[in-house]
Amino acid sequence: RDDDVARLSGTWLQRRAPQLTQERLAVNEALKALDWDRHRIESTAAEGWGTSEAMPPDARWETLAQWLRDHLRTGDDWRADERAVIFTEYKDTLDYLAWRMRRVGMTDPAVLTIFGGAESAQREAIKAHFSDPVHPARVLLGTDAVSEGINLQATCRYVVHADIPWNPMRLEQRNGRVDRHGQARDVVCWHFTSEDEADLRFLSHVVGKIDTARRDLGSVGTVIDTTVLERFTTLEHTPDRGEVDRRVAAIAAAAPDVQDMRGLDAGGLTENLRARQQLAVTEEALELHPAALANLLAQAVALEGGSLTERSDAPQIYDLREPPAWRALVTESLRLPQTRAMPKLVFDPMFFQERIAGRVIFRPRADVALVRLGHPIMRRAVAVLRRRLWDDPDGQMTRWTVAGQSLPGQIETVVILHIFIEATNALRETLHQDVVALPFEVRGNVLVPLDARLWEQVRLRPATPLPAAQLHDAATHLRDLWPAHETRLGAELDRFRQGQAEELRSMAAQRLTEELRETRTLFAERRRALERMRDPREQQRREREQVTIARQQAHLLQPALFPDVEAELAAEAQALHLRQRELDQVALLDHLTQLGALVDAEEERTITTILPQRYHLAEHAPTALPLTVTYWVRA
Incomplete structure (x- = not known):
């Protein structure tokens, strides 16, 4: 496959060589200005990092090295209380940074590397080392493969982006490795910027916009992603930082989270404390406090031939001896995956709270399992007790x-x-x-x-x-x-x-009465939505949107290796697209008429039949x- 890519790409470049002469010369001059001549590039490619001669100056590396000295080092020693994760999109960049670090004495085990091709066992080992407070690891170099599925909040609070991904969701995935529940300190995420490079300033601005719009990132992520793509792939229109702000502001104002927080969920510390008090009262009223949950499970497992025993040396911690019929469920939902050992059980989440640096942090423990009402074994316990209420053949339940x-x-x-x-x-x-x-x-x-x-x-x-x-x-x-x-x-x-x-x-x-009123309002809104879709202005707006999407898709397909064939296919596809759009408009009008009739029929059925029966008590x-x-x- 690599050979095919090289052959086809080389063929395309050879055919286009006369048209690219100026660009090639400009790239050569830029590399020479950075002290990357032909000999240095060829020797590095052939021999790999670490065996070639000294590299040219690299302002990014010098900045990163100084940052490491300022934040992770004290003289020649690593700080015991700080670690950093450095992300890059590319394996080559990871290898380069690892080589640079080795040249200044930053080596394994203080510097660990992980990438997409790493085996599962290796990933787990590196995760365990970096999450272990006493392990000497201080820097984790990783590609975006490490930005999913590895949580490092217990020991690390610094994230460094060696490059900025175009997809804003990926940036949040990177930050989320340390900026997540259980982090006891303020998280700081760093990236490179420059006042001398417009594209880098643009990407830096995008990063800042992602940070300020984090709550609504699901809504604005697509907008930011599309804007970045336009910036680097579109010749007709190049969005600037101001356009990023305008687009994000327009979509964020209507984001579902923003609308939701204007309702009952909004509030400050007073409302939060009041909600906590109401939760505590409800738990007591429903007897969902830890002692009641432990008693419920103890009664159920005793009926099934097991036992739940509170430890005499550790109150509120319990040992479970599972009933024979529960063995598969307990293995799947409770036992530790590696050793199959039975963890200790607790029913109070306060057991896992620790005060670190003035903050209350929830810190799970591998040898202790938190069991609440929604846990599989509690659902099994409730099912056992419910069944025994009406079917107790051996007479173990007493009323x-x-x-x-x-x-x-x-x-x-x-x-x-x-x-x-x-x-x-x-x-x-x-x-x-x-x-x-x-x-x-x-x-x-x-x-x-x-x-x-x-x-x-x-x-x-x-x-x-x-x-x-x-x-x-x-x-x-x-x-x-x-x-x-x-x-x-x-x-x-x-x-x-x-x-x-x-x-x-x-x-x-x-x-x-309330539901009938809400239902009539709902169906009235559906009719108004159908009428808006009939409006010629709305149809024109949708057409403009389709044209924009088509243009973006076209940019995604460039460049083509076979432009002549590609042009013919594109022309045919455009003609078919226009014809299909005409047919879609006719079909849409027919469909809207049918939908209007269906809405009327459904409203009649809901109001006259379904709701009256739903709120009428059975005999x-x-x-x-x-x-x-x-x-x-x-x-």
């Missing part, structure tokens, strides 16, 4: 609990009825599903509903096992009271279901089923 509690005031006993409630609509979709607790104070055979404010205080207090003697006496007494309690709780269950039915119907009716809804009965006795 009765008697425990001790530090009850307030004169309250001696509390009984809690847990209810599973589910409401479906006429389309058999689930509208509402919840587990509700109804608490009562026990006064002999009489049950008195517990005050809501008192219940909010009591329910968060931990329940504890009763001593054996007290448990025996309490259970005997409660068995005697149960017939009267069962009757009262059954009546409360019916009353609760009726109240829920009325509340849910009211909520469904209110939601139906006998909601369903309210008793789950468990818990007695709390004063401990």
Whole structure:
């Protein structure tokens, strides 16, 4: 393949040689001015870096060498607290920089190199060395192959761009190796610029624009990429820095992130802290705190033949012995990939927080796994407990609990009825599903509903096992009271279901009204969009856009090795394109007419059929089923 490229390129250049004479001479003169004569170039190409004679002066290398001395060195020694990643697009540039570093004593293991052709094991080894705080590595030279999949934020905060890629997304990928969650220090990214070179000033300006528009880079990245491409491939129009600013400003103003941050998500520190407080309250209300999650997993694995044990020497850290039926799931989602060892489990993300340089940093540990409600083993645990609620053949699940509690005031006993409630609509979709607790104070055979404010205080207090003697006496007494309690709780269950039915119907009716209004607004906007597409001015705008895109695509195809054939094909393609565009306009008008009819029909169906059924409770809804009965006795 390389031979074919050389042969075809050489043939093309030979045919075009008379037309390129001035350009060739200009390139030769520029190289001579930089002290790159023919002999030096040929000897370097034949012998490789490190074996040829001394290289000509290189201002970029001298600048980079001085930067390394200023930021990574103290005299002749490397600083222990700093490292840098140096990126380049090209393997040849990487080899050149590595050679330059060796010439001034910057060698392995202080300087590591990685590129696209490196084997996976080598990449992993270099990643491990550079991420290890005690390893002597201080500089990582890499091509853009290292800009994906390797995270270095734990030990490095400097990024140097030896060259600037045309694609702005690639620049962000490079920076993202160190500028990411878990970085404890300010990240600084460096690139070359020059007031003497217009193209380099232009690229430097692009880099600055990428940095200021980082939040909207997904929106403006294409615009920047296209502008850079125009700058270096278009002869008719060469964008300048001002045009970059205008294009980016126009697209960034309408970026989805900007629009989104004008809504409920906007705010400063006060709003952030308030949101954190609301999250903490919600976690407590839903019992998603670490102790509850650990208890849920412990109960599920015990039912399946496993165990979860808290370490006596390290509170909040647990050892898991997986149930036999969970082995494949645990291997896939928990065990360490290299050794297959079982990590320790924690349920509190605060375990991984460290304060470094005055900042709170989340630092994961390879030997400890964070388990939250969305983890695969927690989803398995929830599924086990749900199934056991209705299908418990070996009778391991009990719906009765008697425990001790530090009850307030004169309250001696509390009984809690847990209810599973589910409401479906006429389309058999689930509208509402919840587990509700109804608490009562026990006064002999009489049950008195517990005050809501008192219940909010009591329910968060931990329940504890009763001593054996007290448990025996309490259970005997409660068995005697149960017939009267069962009757009262059954009546409360019916009353609760009726109240829920009325509340849910009211909520469904209110939601139906809101949804009908939103739906009519949505379909009205769709009709307006179709009308805009019919507008001749809109069609002309689309045509101009198509012409611009076609011109850009044409530039991407240059230069051609066979220009005569290429010209004929281009002319034919242009004629076909024009004809196809005429046909597309006719088809578009027909399609818009059909779309208008479809929009009308869909609106009618949604408003008259789908939404009324969606917000109409099914017959006998909601369903309210008793789950468990818990007695709390004063401990």
